[in-house]
Amino acid sequence: MTLTLTKEKLVEIYMKMLEIRFFEEKVFELYAQNLVPGTIHLYAGEEAVAVGVCGNLRKDDYITSTHRGHGHCIAKGAELKRVMAEILGKKTGYCKGKGGSMHIADFSIGMLGATAVVGAGIPIAVGAGLSIKLRDTDQVAACFFGEGASNQGTFHESINMAAIWKLPVIFVCENNLYAMGTRQSRVMAIKNVADRATAYGIPGEVVDGNDVLAVYEAAQKAVETARKGEGPTLIECKTYRHKGHSRIDLAKYRPKEEVEEWLAKDPIKRFKEKLLQTNTLVEAEIQQIEKEVSAEIEEAVKFAMESPYPAPEEASEDVYA
Amino acid sequence: MRKISYREALREALREEMRRDPTVFLLGEDVGRYWGGAFKVTEGLAEEFGDERVRDTPISESAIIGAAVGAAITGMRPVAEIMFGDLTALAMDQIANQAAKIHYMFGGQVKVPLVIRTPFGAGVNIAAHHSQSLEAWFMHVPGLYVAVPSTPYDAKGLLKTAIRGSNPVFFCEHKLLYPIEGEVPEEEYMVPFGIADIKREGADVTVVATLYMVHKALNAAEELEGEGISVEVVDPRTLAPLDKQAIIKSVKKTGRIIIVNEDCKTAGVSAEIAAVVAEEAIDYLDAPIKRVAEPDTPIPFSPPLEQYVIPDEKAIINAVKEVV
Numbered sequence: 001m002t003l004t005l006t007k008e009k010l011v012e013i014y015m016k017m018l019e020i021r022f023f024e025e026k027v028f029e030l031y032a033q034n035l036v037p038g039t040i041h042l043y044a045g046e047e048a049v050a051v052g053v054c055g056n057l058r059k060d061d062y063i064t065s066t067h068r069g070h071g072h073c074i075a076k077g078a079e080l081k082r083v084m085a086e087i088l089g090k091k092t093g094y095c096k097g098k099g100g101s102m103h104i105a106d107f108s109i110g111m112l113g114a115t116a117v118v119g120a121g122i123p124i125a126v127g128a129g130l131s132i133k134l135r136d137t138d139q140v141a142a143c144f145f146g147e148g149a150s151n152q153g154t155f156h157e158s159i160n161m162a163a164i165w166k167l168p169v170i171f172v173c174e175n176n177l178y179a180m181g182t183r184q185s186r187v188m189a190i191k192n193v194a195d196r197a198t199a200y201g202i203p204g205e206v207v208d209g210n211d212v213l214a215v216y217e218a219a220q221k222a223v224e225t226a227r228k229g230e231g232p233t234l235i236e237c238k239t240y241r242h243k244g245h246s247r248i249d250l251a252k253y254r255p256k257e258e259v260e261e262w263l264a265k266d267p268i269k270r271f272k273e274k275l276l277q278t279n280t281l282v283e284a285e286i287q288q289i290e291k292e293v294s295a296e297i298e299e300a301v302k303f304a305m306e307s308p309y310p311a312p313e314e315a316s317e318d319v320y321a
Numbered sequence: 322m323r324k325i326s327y328r329e330a331l332r333e334a335l336r337e338e339m340r341r342d343p344t345v346f347l348l349g350e351d352v353g354r355y356w357g358g359a360f361k362v363t364e365g366l367a368e369e370f371g372d373e374r375v376r377d378t379p380i381s382e383s384a385i386i387g388a389a390v391g392a393a394i395t396g397m398r399p400v401a402e403i404m405f406g407d408l409t410a411l412a413m414d415q416i417a418n419q420a421a422k423i424h425y426m427f428g429g430q431v432k433v434p435l436v437i438r439t440p441f442g443a444g445v446n447i448a449a450h451h452s453q454s455l456e457a458w459f460m461h462v463p464g465l466y467v468a469v470p471s472t473p474y475d476a477k478g479l480l481k482t483a484i485r486g487s488n489p490v491f492f493c494e495h496k497l498l499y500p501i502e503g504e505v506p507e508e509e510y511m512v513p514f515g516i517a518d519i520k521r522e523g524a525d526v527t528v529v530a531t532l533y534m535v536h537k538a539l540n541a542a543e544e545l546e547g548e549g550i551s552v553e554v555v556d557p558r559t560l561a562p563l564d565k566q567a568i569i570k571s572v573k574k575t576g577r578i579i580i581v582n583e584d585c586k587t588a589g590v591s592a593e594i595a596a597v598v599a600e601e602a603i604d605y606l607d608a609p610i611k612r613v614a615e616p617d618t619p620i621p622f623s624p625p626l627e628q629y630v631i632p633d634e635k636a637i638i639n640a641v642k643e644v645v
Binding site: 318 | 344346373374378379381383384386387388389390391392393394395396397399414415418419423424425426427428429430431432433463464466487488
């Protein structure tokens, strides 16, 4: 973890990670109060990945996301209140309550949407990359997915396609070790998803996904390569989800020692320590940031809670454009 | 008026739209200069528009449609070709869960102007994986439009409408239709979606048919005319949206309806059309609704087996005679 970025950028990164963490803690709290319909897949623990990658992206760059997508939205710059409103099924949500937690999109910031079919967003990111190439712009498309998705055909078809056409796509695998309850070692004969890059003739890199600056640096290199028209990169970020797969999952399939080990590697805690150790920030500034972020989250919750539900008959709207 | 083939009509639509709009591009397996599409629909287009816009792809149906979806939501108008309709099964998630639902699921934020062209249909002895008619699968998915042109005129006009539209269109073609010739004007025209065409006027029985079955229905009507039975042939031209009013209007006139489609009978296109008539026009019927469709089997290889399962003129004539 090196600190070559400006203080402003480091603070921005810290704040974004904190926004995601506090946001997810709030979602969990609201869920416990029975205020969140359906299911939730929390991003807590994986913040360094979304923030490290999106920290390199411009507003007009694209991302695609997954069922565990709140973090990607926030990292790309989505408004917290509209994300929260969508999660609560409100009319003021990003998708007018049609999508919910697993389907948030904000096309105004290049967030092309979260798909809840594992692996389905990967070819869509490739299509965004193809579109960039055909329109001849210098945008890039980053694509988030889990290690479980790397066993889907779409992963292999997509990386091959992006490789042969040298598309500006950054494939970001969030390897949190478990596909629902299935440990990676039970469904893959290799240790590193990044090794699969070799099969398609593109660079593949393993990074500590709980070290935001390591992710940032790897993504920076991949984004530069993509912008120059030199093709895609596969980055595998080793990380861990703090909670279970979804709302009902207590994650009893994960050994206690393993959970403790990963909680000790909490990406936010580590980054905070680094910021303090290097005197980039002092404790008072950290507290101030925490206060600001908490206030933002409270405001988002208030907005979402006070927003109306859509009228039932809106179910029939927007089937066709 | 000049006559051109169904294949040429499709190619003209693609060429005209690609000339008109630089965001229109084609992708698919062997659509480019080395082959020109398995059925030669895109032949010559790579020479005019280049390999970037007439793009050969790996054999990756899911990624072909996924990439088309991604391009469609970021400013392009892709026309993807899936070499055989049967192979759309490989891309079903991208078609039914992504392309069809993105506009709705994301609250109308983005449009998905995407066309998926593919040939259906049996009759050329290529068995169970290259011969099916699966239109009903796509008709069942809200968010998709489904076009089923039976003539060169309709093929060109519907394809232009599909390309200029704002929604994903599943554009069904039929292998046996590609060489069929028909009148197509030199000047530009479009065929709107959701407007059926009366391919032949008649008074005694309504026959609703699509794709290649329209031609068999017209042959049957011709033969029945000689026997004093007047058949009206209604071609919906798009299954979604479905021009229910045109079908009902014809039923009100004739009091009898036969629905002919090349797909399997159970839960097929004909089942939906029959249900519409039963729900909305049963009082006008003088006889039970009849369906002529394939039996519920895979398409067999051997010529006598295959011919046995494909609906023919004789089956249509028999069905008509049962109700008059």
